[in-house]
Amino acid sequence: MLAFVRSSAEGEGFVPPSTKDFELPPIFGDNPYTTKPIFLVLLSVVLISVFFIAASRRAAVVPSKLQFAGESVYAFVRNDLAKDVIGHEFLRFVPYLFTLFTFILVNNWFGIIPLLQFPTMSHVGFAYVLAAFTFFVFHYVGIRKHGVFKYIKDIMFMPGVPKAAYILITPLEILTFFLVRPLTLSLRLFANMFAGHLLLLVFILGGEHLAQGALGLKLVSPFAFGIGIVLTFFEFMVQCLQAYIFTLLTALYIAGALADEH
Amino acid sequence: MNKFYFAAEGETLNPLIPHTSEIIVGAVAFTLLFLVLRSKVVPMFEKAFTARTEAIQGGMERAEKAQLEAQRALSQYNEQLSKAREEAQTLREEARVQGVSIVEELRAKAQEEAARITSAAHASIEAERQQAITSLRNEVGALAVELASKIVGESLDDQARQSRIVDRFLDDLEKSK
Numbered sequence: 001m002l003a004f005v006r007s008s009a010e011g012e013g014f015v016p017p018s019t020k021d022f023e024l025p026p027i028f029g030d031n032p033y034t035t036k037p038i039f040l041v042l043l044s045v046v047l048i049s050v051f052f053i054a055a056s057r058r059a060a061v062v063p064s065k066l067q068f069a070g071e072s073v074y075a076f077v078r079n080d081l082a083k084d085v086i087g088h089e090f091l092r093f094v095p096y097l098f099t100l101f102t103f104i105l106v107n108n109w110f111g112i113i114p115l116l117q118f119p120t121m122s123h124v125g126f127a128y129v130l131a132a133f134t135f136f137v138f139h140y141v142g143i144r145k146h147g148v149f150k151y152i153k154d155i156m157f158m159p160g161v162p163k164a165a166y167i168l169i170t171p172l173e174i175l176t177f178f179l180v181r182p183l184t185l186s187l188r189l190f191a192n193m194f195a196g197h198l199l200l201l202v203f204i205l206g207g208e209h210l211a212q213g214a215l216g217l218k219l220v221s222p223f224a225f226g227i228g229i230v231l232t233f234f235e236f237m238v239q240c241l242q243a244y245i246f247t248l249l250t251a252l253y254i255a256g257a258l259a260d261e262h
Numbered sequence: 263m264n265k266f267y268f269a270a271e272g273e274t275l276n277p278l279i280p281h282t283s284e285i286i287v288g289a290v291a292f293t294l295l296f297l298v299l300r301s302k303v304v305p306m307f308e309k310a311f312t313a314r315t316e317a318i319q320g321g322m323e324r325a326e327k328a329q330l331e332a333q334r335a336l337s338q339y340n341e342q343l344s345k346a347r348e349e350a351q352t353l354r355e356e357a358r359v360q361g362v363s364i365v366e367e368l369r370a371k372a373q374e375e376a377a378r379i380t381s382a383a384h385a386s387i388e389a390e391r392q393q394a395i396t397s398l399r400n401e402v403g404a405l406a407v408e409l410a411s412k413i414v415g416e417s418l419d420d421q422a423r424q425s426r427i428v429d430r431f432l433d434d435l436e437k438s439k
Contacts, residue, residue, distance in 0.1 A: 019277050032283040041287055045295045052303040059310035061317050067310070074307045091308075095300035103295055125280030129288035187278075194277060 014209045017201035022122055022194070040120045044106040052102070077101045077247065085251040086258065093254055096137060100130065101247040104189065108239035111197055112232050119193035119239070124186065131186035134250045139177075142257030151257075185249060192242050196235045203228035403428035 028034040055070025063071055077098045082090040104121065111119030121127050142151045155177050156170050207224030210217045407424055410431075 022277060032281060033287065035281075035283070037284060038287045041284075041291045045291045045298075048295055049298045049302075052299060056303045056306035056310075059306040061310065061313045063310070070303075071307055071310070074303070075311075078307075095296065095304045098304065099292065099296040099299050102299070103292055122277075123281065123284050124278055125282075125284030126288040128280050129285055129292060133289075133292065190277075 014206065017198055017205055021201055022197070024118070036118055037120050037123045037126070040110050040116060040118060041107065041126065043116075044103060044110065044120065048102045048106055073102065074098060081244075081247055081251050085248065086255045089258060093137075093141075093251070096133075097247050097251055100134070100250060101243055104130065104246050105240065105243035108193060108243055109236075111193060111200075111239060112235055119197050121189050121242075122193040122197050124190045124194075127186035127190040130189070130246065131182040134185060134246075134253065135182040138250070138253040138257045141254055145258055181249075181253060185246060189242050189246055192238055196231075196238055199231055200228060200235060203231060399428070399432065403432075406431060 024036045026032055026034045027036070027039075052070050052074075055066045056074075058064070059067055059071070078090075078094050081101070082094045082097050086093055107120035107126070110116045111122070139151075145151075146154065155173055157166055158169060158173060161169055203224050207221045207228060210221035210224055213221075403425070407428060410427075
C-alpha cells in the first residue's frame, strides 16, 4: 500500500522513509477510529480469540493438532513465564500474562504478514496502554498483598540498606517503580517495532526505487530486496522476543510486588 | 535515534505522542481479549492439564498396582514351586525308604523260603533216611535172619522173636562199633 504512495513521488528521486510513513490517514473520512492500526488491533483480538477458542473448545487429555498448537503457546506462558517467575501464586496471573503475550505477539507479527504489513505497536499509544495495564496490575497486587503503607514504605526505604544510602536510593527507587518501569516497557516495545518497520521500508522501498533506475542501479536492487527478506526474518525474531520480554518483565514486576521485600 | 528528529522537521507528529483513539481502542481491545481468554480459553486448557495430570497419575497408580499384583503372583508361584519340590523330595525319600523295606522284606521272605525249603529238604532227607534205615533194618534183619536161620537152622518164624533177635543183634552190632 505504501508502495503506491511512494511511486507517485518517483520523479524527484528517492525519499527515505520517515515517521511520515507511520501516519496512516483514516480510511473512512476523518474518523480517527478507522485507521489501519485500529483495525489491526481489532483484527488481532478476533484472530486470537477465534484461534484459542477453537483450540481449547474441546480440550482433551489427548490433544488434537489444533489443541496442541494452542496449548503449546498457553503452556509456554503458563509454565515458563508465570510459574517459573512468580512461583506458587502464579495461576491467577496466567490469564493476564497470556493475553499480554498473545496480543503483543500477533500485533507484532502484523508487521511482516503480507498485505497487513504494519506492526501495530509502532504506534506508541498501544504500547502505553499495555504498560499502563502492567503498571496498575503490579502495584495493585503489591498493595493487596502488603497494604498501601507497607508497600510504599518498602519501595521508598528498601530494607537492609544503611540509613545514609536512602538519600540516594529512595529517589531512585521511586523513579524506578513509578516512572522508569512503565516507560521502558512501552518505549522498548514501541521503538523496536518502529525501528524494525523503518528498516524494512528502507530496504524494500529502496530496492523498488533502484529497480526503476538506470541499469547499474537495477542490478543492485535484488541485493536490497535480499537484505529486506533477511531482515524480515530478523524482524520475526525481534517481534517474538519483544512479546516475550514484555511478558517476562510484567511477570517479574508482579513477582517483585508479591515478594516480602522488594 | 534519527527518526525522532524527523518529527521535529515540521508537519509530522512526534511518534512519542499517542493518539487518543488508539489509547481508547487499545485499552478496550485488550480488555476484551483478556475477558475472552480468561473465561473461555484458560479454564479449558487448565481443565485439560488437570485431566492429563490425573490420567498420568492414575496410569502410574494402575501400573504400580499391576506390578504389585504380578509380584504377589510371582512369590505365590515360587512358594508353590518350592512346596512342590519339597513334596517331590519327600515322595522320593518315602519311595526310597519303601523300596529299601520292600527289598528287605523280599530278602527276608526269600531267606525264610530258602530256610523252609532247606528244612523241608532236611526233613525229607531225614525221613528218607529213616525210611531207608527202617527198610534197611527190615531187609538187613530179614537177610540176617535168613542168614542166621540158615546158619543156625533155627526157624525164626515167630515175628516177635524175630524182631527181638534182630534188635539184640543190631544193638550188639552198634555196641561193638
